[in-house]
Amino acid sequence: MENKGLDLLLTRRSVRSYKPDPVPEEALDSILKAAKYAPSAMGLQKRFFTVVKDRVILQKAVAAAKENGASFIPGHMPFYNAPAVIVVSAPEDAKYNREDAACAIMNIMLAAHACGLGSCYICSVLPGLQDKRIVSELGIPQGYLPYGCVCLGYAEGKVPEAKPRREGGIFFAG
Numbered sequence: 001m002e003n004k005g006l007d008l009l010l011t012r013r014s015v016r017s018y019k020p021d022p023v024p025e026e027a028l029d030s031i032l033k034a035a036k037y038a039p040s041a042m043g044l045q046k047r048f049f050t051v052v053k054d055r056v057i058l059q060k061a062v063a064a065a066k067e068n069g070a071s072f073i074p075g076h077m078p079f080y081n082a083p084a085v086i087v088v089s090a091p092e093d094a095k096y097n098r099e100d101a102a103c104a105i106m107n108i109m110l111a112a113h114a115c116g117l118g119s120c121y122i123c124s125v126l127p128g129l130q131d132k133r134i135v136s137e138l139g140i141p142q143g144y145l146p147y148g149c150v151c152l153g154y155a156e157g158k159v160p161e162a163k164p165r166r167e168g169g170i171f172f173a174g
């Protein structure tokens with residue numbers, strides 16, 4: 001049975017090589033709208049989205065992450081030269097801030113895929129994104145902190161196939 005919605009979920013893959021072409025504004029608008037429509041605990045919608053296209057800001061975030069203890073393999077580019085990154089922030093004192101951010105990030109990745117764009121969820125740079133110096137550059141409201149971000153752009157080359165799924169892991173309890 002053909003189901004485009006389900007196909008979208010099954011065919012999204014993390015993209016780690018991007019063309020330099022910018023993300024079209026129309027696609028970015030749709031992606032941000034999808035992000036805002038993600039579920040949030042108690043429907044509070046307390047998330048904040050920062051779109052970063054400036055590589056210098058991303059480089060500063062990586063440098064701050066290293067200063068704050070993150071380690072990367074030499075030559076690794078944590079943002080994979082993506083032409084855009086969306087940083088997702090939520091209130092530091094909210095009980096479900098990480099969950100709210102993760103739901104928004106999932107919507108961002110699926111919306112990107114629906115628009116023909118690649119994406120990759122990035123947490124490795126969080127120690128840098130959460131650094132006070134970077135938070136202030138990202139226009140994040142007082143009391144909010146980044147809990148994840150997503151690279152966006154057109155995939156360069158073939159996107160790797162999904163790994164086979166683990167067997168089992170499902171139990172019908174009732």
Ligand SMILES: Cc1cc2nc3c(=O)[nH]c(=O)nc-3n(C[C@H](O)[C@H](O)[C@H](O)COP(=O)(O)O)c2cc1C
Pocket residue numbers: 012013014015016120121122123124125162
């Ligand atoms: C919470 C979370 C954090 C992640 N952080 C990173 C990251 O920092 N860098 C990266 O390249 N991929 C990151 N990923 C992507 C995963 O490596 C990827 O989803 C996984 O390998 C499965 O591949 P797929 O997305 O193509 O199905 C992250 C994924 C999740 C869910």
